[in-house]
Amino acid sequence: MTANISSPDMRAVLRTACLRAGIPAVREPLRLGSSAVFRLPGGMVARIHRPERMAAARRVVVGARWLRASGIDAVQPVSGIEQPVRSHDRGVTFWHELPPFRPGAPAQVAAALARLHELPRPTEPELGLVEPFGPLELRIRHAHFLSETDRNWLVDHVAWLRDRWTALPAGRPWTVIHGNATPNSVIVTRDGRVVVRNLDHLTVGPPEWDLVPTALELMSLGWTTASQYTEFTRAYGCDVLRWPGYYLLRDIRELNLTTHATHAARTHSAYRGQALHRVACLRGDEGPRPWPGWRRLPSSSLVASMVIHRV
Template sequence: MTGSAAEIVLKQACAQVGIPSADAEPLRLGENAIFRLPGRVVVRIGRAGQVGAARNEVAVSRWLAEVGVRAVEVLDEVAQPVEIDGAPVTFWHELPEHRHGTPREVATVLKRLHASPLPSAFELPPVAPFVRLVERIDGAATLSADDRAWLRHQLSRLREAFDGLPDGLPRAAIHGDAWAGNVVVAADGPILLDLERFSVGPPEWDLVSTAVRLSTFGTMTAEEYAGFVESYSHDVLEWDGFEVLRDIRELRVTCYAAQRATENPALRSEASLRVACLRGLRGERPWTDWKPLT
């Protein structure tokens, strides 16, 4: 979404709920646009057609408050989401001063989340680990025909493997995208961010987001990972289904890089590197030369 289009939606949504939009500050413009308003209010504008997902985020935020898992908080005085030309608009309290969570802190909040009873006022969707992957593979113009065919085959293989996962931890409410950046810590404790992927599924899906930092990317130490395992009281690396979920996570971040490279030529070498690693052309894990996408 362009800046001008997002500003139009912002003004219309704010007018509808009676919140002034003057002096709005854009924080992020992209698939989702985020603005800060005076009074420590943050407005998120989602993609057109995602009203149901936004409604789920609002419900999840309120449910988490009920079960004692702190997360980003919606403005309760506003009926939301607001829909403007098919795009959902939601209103949130701005976060207090915070830092990223440590592996131990991430594990602690995930353990509390996974032990919480499922919501009764609404139904969480089943986990969807392959969402948008077909579109990203097909739309990545920088992929060679050979790489595209390999990624499609890998996606098909992993779909089948996911359906046959071995037994593990009891199914629970899961965050769905529980990497370290989505758990921040304020002065009074950890806060969960980005509730878009909340669902019901294997808790291991959340745990793998941290495990791959050790096994795939080499961005955390064995000592840090040991602290994560100790705090959660379970090591997903020892589960027979770990490699399947690891491979799905790797595929997701690789397809995202391929999509971004189509939009930004500066990222083409990074996308090519990730595909080559997945195909076994760059040695064994960890692949420490992967770089964050900017």
């Protein structure tokens, strides 16, 4: 269950973490999603991670520092603090706040991914291997607004994709990948910096995993134009649509996007129609791709709205 950032428990978590880190605990809630984020004095933000995400929070911090040391401009944790800071049963990480930014253009996203994929695979830090199925089954089991028939079909679909994953066609050598390479994950700041962010899924895996989202937005969803996709492939240097493994990664990504919507719909009934539509598309009830009617969901606040008051 997602935490409430305005609850006394969350305030206590932040207060204790700030005291341990030596940071003033004047805070402004920014958003609530998979983790609570607060603005702090001095151009910092604090992120409160769920209890089961302690190890993942540590990997994000280490991964961000490794990217910067490797020459990749990425969001950066505050130095001089051993992170994450444990507070109650949660981990809290402290980051330098980004200046105003916009999503990267296709060529900028592709160029940043190409640089990332060219880095030598590290022995340290240990980033782990890509987990393409993550919480899919859990999200499906908890989507009680779906019919039992739909839930059973989705569970069977996960099993079918798992079997196919064991025979993933050979492609480019596995390396460090972003893991969730959407336009909002490579951003351009007001001063012109191209910065990689949203590093929760930074891991080792097939580089094609980072290319599929843009191809899927063209071929399955119609969110990207042909000219934008051409810009992306030229900047990266190859076209994932020409790789036999594209269809498997596409199917996994489409399922991830669908369970993303079912997860949001658990607490926001306004998303239920979108979730049901996505399930129908996967089942083949809505005709061939590209499928009309898929709407982008808020990536940072799936289960709550922006909070602008101070506490």
